[in-house]
Amino acid sequence: MTEISGFDVAVIGGGVIGAAIAYHAAKRGMSVGLFEKGPLAAGASGASMGLRSIWVWSHLLPIESGLRNDQRFIDFADETGEDIELDTSGRIITANSEDDLGYMHDFVERLQKRGIEIRLLDQAEIRDVEPNLSPRVIGAAWSPIGGNAMPIKLTYALARAAKRLGASIYTHTPVTAVHVAGGQAVGVQAGGRSYKAQWVVNAAGAWCKAIGKMADVEVPVAPRKGQIMLLNAPAGLLRHGIASLHKPGPQQTGGTNIRPTPHGQILCGGTSEYADFDVTAREQNIHDIARRCVELVPALAHLSVLRSWAGVRPRTADGEFIISGSEKLDNFLIATGHDFVGVTHSLVTGELITEMMIDGKTSTPIDAFRLSRFDTEPNR
Numbered sequence: 001m002t003e004i005s006g007f008d009v010a011v012i013g014g015g016v017i018g019a020a021i022a023y024h025a026a027k028r029g030m031s032v033g034l035f036e037k038g039p040l041a042a043g044a045s046g047a048s049m050g051l052r053s054i055w056v057w058s059h060l061l062p063i064e065s066g067l068r069n070d071q072r073f074i075d076f077a078d079e080t081g082e083d084i085e086l087d088t089s090g091r092i093i094t095a096n097s098e099d100d101l102g103y104m105h106d107f108v109e110r111l112q113k114r115g116i117e118i119r120l121l122d123q124a125e126i127r128d129v130e131p132n133l134s135p136r137v138i139g140a141a142w143s144p145i146g147g148n149a150m151p152i153k154l155t156y157a158l159a160r161a162a163k164r165l166g167a168s169i170y171t172h173t174p175v176t177a178v179h180v181a182g183g184q185a186v187g188v189q190a191g192g193r194s195y196k197a198q199w200v201v202n203a204a205g206a207w208c209k210a211i212g213k214m215a216d217v218e219v220p221v222a223p224r225k226g227q228i229m230l231l232n233a234p235a236g237l238l239r240h241g242i243a244s245l246h247k248p249g250p251q252q253t254g255g256t257n258i259r260p261t262p263h264g265q266i267l268c269g270g271t272s273e274y275a276d277f278d279v280t281a282r283e284q285n286i287h288d289i290a291r292r293c294v295e296l297v298p299a300l301a302h303l304s305v306l307r308s309w310a311g312v313r314p315r316t317a318d319g320e321f322i323i324s325g326s327e328k329l330d331n332f333l334i335a336t337g338h339d340f341v342g343v344t345h346s347l348v349t350g351e352l353i354t355e356m357m358i359d360g361k362t363s364t365p366i367d368a369f370r371l372s373r374f375d376t377e378p379n380r
């Protein structure tokens with residue numbers, strides 16, 4: 001096997017997480033090789049809705065870090081000049097059950113106590129902020145924080161920006177082995193060639209488990225299918241992204257999410273299914289998504305479906321991220337488990353993994369995301 005020059009870091013996976021890591025590592029001066037088995041955004045990132053939320057998921061990530069996500073997106077777009085269809089118009093969260101409403105009250109109060117701009121809306125205000133929201137929505141909260149970004153454009157923009165900073169982006173180049181020697185990952189084999197690397201980062205989304213096996217590191221991640229659909233919509237039907245609120249915890253579902261695109265369309269999602277790596281869009285799911293979305297915004301009932309598709313989200317056993325080294329190989333890093341919120345937390349993940357490699361510590365405490373919390377690690 002030909003061995004060609006190496007990198008400071010070999011990143012496996014050209015989704016939004018791998019691309020964000022490549023960008024941040026390159027920005028801080030590392031030489032980067034990014035390896036993607038298909039085109040960029042071939043996995044979950046190419047199927048995603050692109051809502052950016054701060055609060056609903058990853059209750060383990062300190063809220064202050066989540067709050068900076070808006071700024072991270074603004075900075076990325078400003079610094080690179082890339083068009084990622086960034087929308088910072090804020091978010092509406094709806095409660096769909098009395099239980100969720102109770103949780104929403106506590107949650108809004110908790111955030112307000114920390115000085116975060118968010119408030120509950122009464123029925124009149126709901127109509128003011130989002131006139132087409134159903135009068136049957138039992139409760140809603142509004143925050144100017146969050147919005148949307150177009151996930152495919154974001155992934156490509158990150159990879160392009162990384163490339164401008166010197167990164168090598170290898171698409172259609174599957175990683176087939178992780179080379180290990182002396183208790184360290186020393187490189188990867190990809191597209192029939194061997195590449196040396198000081199660090200190897202497994203950012204292969206729902207495929208992280210298979211990549212982990214190549215290094216004999218168990219990564220407890222499963223593919224969780226999500227289907228969404230795109231509707232043709234009259235301009236101005238919706239002003240904001242809308243998402244139903246659910247309590248955090250292992251039983252999280254995809255919830256009901258709706259967002260307008262800048263192209264006069266509306267995205268509606270989603271499902272949450274364990275179906276291995278099957279990404280077939282199913283008619284039954286379209287009906288289910290449509291029913292839930294029409295309950296939130298009745299005017300959607302009159303719109304035509306342009307297309308529907310599905311992707312597989314990387315889901316850990318406890319629903320939280322893995323942003324971690326491994327006990328066996330501490331220079332084999334893992335960045336996955338982003339499930340419903342990988343777009344939202346892409347830039348921060350890129351920063352954190354880069355800090356682990358360059359600074360040996362992270363600016364935000366992320367002990368909760370260690371791989372060793374699972375009993376698959378040898379010295380747990």
Ligand SMILES: Cc1cc2nc3c(=O)[nH]c(=O)nc-3n(C[C@H](O)[C@H](O)[C@H](O)COP(=O)(O)OP(=O)(O)OC[C@H]3O[C@@H](n4cnc5c(N)ncnc54)[C@H](O)[C@@H]3O)c2cc1C
Pocket residue numbers: 012013014015016017018035036037038039040041042043044045046047048049050051052053151173174175176203204205206207211225226227228257269270310311312313314335336337338339340341342343344345
């Ligand atoms: C329907 C749907 C809606 C969503 N909506 C939202 C949303 O509104 N907001 C939000 O924040 N998040 C959302 N998400 C979640 C988000 O899209 C994911 O969390 C995120 O895309 C995960 O990114 P990733 O880079 O980890 O994985 P992926 O995008 O799956 O990337 C992993 C990549 O690794 C590659 N790969 C696999 N094996 C190999 C190999 N051997 N060699 C090289 N490359 C390999 C794959 O081809 C793939 O491109 C949604 C997801 C879905 C499916």
